[in-house]
Amino acid sequence: MQDVTKPYVTVTKTSSPRMIVNGACTTSLASPRFRFDCVSDDYKEAKEMANVIRQTLEQFDGQICTSGPIVTGCYYQDETEQYNESLLLFMVSVTIIVRYFE
Numbered sequence: 001m002q003d004v005t006k007p008y009v010t011v012t013k014t015s016s017p018r019m020i021v022n023g024a025c026t027t028s029l030a031s032p033r034f035r036f037d038c039v040s041d042d043y044k045e046a047k048e049m050a051n052v053i054r055q056t057l058e059q060f061d062g063q064i065c066t067s068g069p070i071v072t073g074c075y076y077q078d079e080t081e082q083y084n085e086s087l088l089l090f091m092v093s094v095t096i097i098v099r100y101f102e
Contacts, residue, residue: 006089007040007049014095018102028102030069033077036094043083043090050079050092057096069100 016032038049060074078095 007038007042007045009039009049009053010037011035012037029099030102031097031099033095033097036096038092038094039089041089046090046092047081050094054079054094054096057098069102071098071100073099075099 012035014033014035016030019029019031020027036050036053038046038053040046040049054076057074058076061071063070075097076094077097078093080093082091082093083089084091
């Protein structure tokens with residue numbers, strides 16, 4: 001395993017459900033889930049990073065980047081905590097649902 005500077009965050013797209021919306025035109029409402037794993041050798045630091053991510057994204061709407069879709073909402077779904085005894089690392093994971101029309 002390579003040496004990684006701590007603390008760090010990894011982002012994983014864990015699912016990507018879509019719902020077809022019929023109206024004047026047919027569109028697809030995407031609701032992918034993203035897991036943000038906040039890793040540190042200090043529990044308090046990992047927890048604070050997770051809180052910043054949750055507070056920043058919770059109820060966000062708008063455009064995240066200039067070439068991306070317009071986000072209609074971000075919703076906090078879950079938070080879990082783990083401690084890896086062999087690596088001596090704390091991980092606080094936050095799951096956020098991001099909704100946008102395609």
